[in-house]
Amino acid sequence: MSIVMCVLSSTSRPVRGHSPLETVQRPAMHGRGVQNPIPVWHNDGVTQDRRRERQEKRPPKPLDAAGLEGLALRYVERFATTRGRLSDYLRRKVRERGWVEAPETGPAVPPPDPEGLAQRLADLGYIDDRGFAEARAAAMQRRGLGARRVAGAFREAGIDEADADALAPEIAARDVDAALAYAKRKRLGPYARSDNSDRGGAENRSLRQKQLSAMVRAGHGFDLARKILAASPSETIDTTDFE
Numbered sequence: 001m002s003i004v005m006c007v008l009s010s011t012s013r014p015v016r017g018h019s020p021l022e023t024v025q026r027p028a029m030h031g032r033g034v035q036n037p038i039p040v041w042h043n044d045g046v047t048q049d050r051r052r053e054r055q056e057k058r059p060p061k062p063l064d065a066a067g068l069e070g071l072a073l074r075y076v077e078r079f080a081t082t083r084g085r086l087s088d089y090l091r092r093k094v095r096e097r098g099w100v101e102a103p104e105t106g107p108a109v110p111p112p113d114p115e116g117l118a119q120r121l122a123d124l125g126y127i128d129d130r131g132f133a134e135a136r137a138a139a140m141q142r143r144g145l146g147a148r149r150v151a152g153a154f155r156e157a158g159i160d161e162a163d164a165d166a167l168a169p170e171i172a173a174r175d176v177d178a179a180l181a182y183a184k185r186k187r188l189g190p191y192a193r194s195d196n197s198d199r200g201g202a203e204n205r206s207l208r209q210k211q212l213s214a215m216v217r218a219g220h221g222f223d224l225a226r227k228i229l230a231a232s233p234s235e236t237i238d239t240t241d242f243e
Contacts, residue, residue, distance in 0.1 A: 062098040076126045083118040084158015090114035133159045141174045144182030146219025176239045179220045189228040190237050
């Protein structure tokens with residue numbers, strides 16, 4: 001009797017990872033096939049039909065002025081951004097979701113105005129293009145990137161020409177420090193290993209040309225890069241030597 005009870009209890013336990021609507025074919029016991037209708041759950045506790053229904057996404061509703069403003073506010077809460085970058089994001093959302101149509105009888109629906117909304121948030125202090133540009137320039141130059149790379153990042157972020165021109169002197173003042181930071185990170189010029197100077201002839205010229213090209217691609221001026229690469233390895237570096 002106890003053996004029968006043990007067998008029944010072992011075959012009636014639910015199997016994890018399946019639906020309660022499924023049945024499990026047990027292996028043959030004592031030469032006979034045993035099939036029990038056991039409640040078996042799927043991993044997330046729902047049937048496959050329910051899962052398919054959940055996966056079918058409903059098309060998003062077209063945006064209106066309130067919806068567009070909500071997207072803009074959530075965006076500036078999450079990211080440090082600029083008017084240009086926010087405008088690009090809002091235009092993309094309007095393309096993806098469409099714009100609400102005006103009713104047949106009723107007031108006309110104004111067209112979307114991403115640029116105006118971005119400017120309004122800037123006026124309210126949610127967006128600060130100048131502060132964004134200052135922080136981005138300082139971070140890039142600390143990583144060893146030069147003024148041309150910083151200018152490219154400004155264009156990509158939608159920084160207008162007035163803000164970029166206002167920051168140009170500050171960026172130029174950090175040119176040498178940024179170039180030396182790049183040289184230190186890449187072990188070039190005064191930061192090079194001593195064995196790099198053991199190369200001679202064509203091999204050394206080829207290596208120097210590759211290093212010069214790398215510094216120019218990093219946004220540094222040709223003359224400044226050449227001065228830094230021509231410097232001998234040294235433990236003490238005076239930035240005025242490269243100005």
